[in-house]
Amino acid sequence: MDNMRMDKRVTEYLAWLNNQFENTLDAADSDAPSEYQEGLTDGFDRAEAAFRDIFDVKEQ
Numbered sequence: 001m002d003n004m005r006m007d008k009r010v011t012e013y014l015a016w017l018n019n020q021f022e023n024t025l026d027a028a029d030s031d032a033p034s035e036y037q038e039g040l041t042d043g044f045d046r047a048e049a050a051f052r053d054i055f056d057v058k059e060q
Contacts, residue, residue: 009055017047020047
């Protein structure tokens, strides 16, 4: 994989993480429950799934 392609994927993943962080902060400032607060989603599982998707990682 060339460096330009890897750089693009790293940038995309970091943008995804930043977006998740911003959404969590917004939810914390709101009275509306978030998916995390209600236990409907797990942050690690979502981050791992996004990583696998963006970096095209196949499960072993």
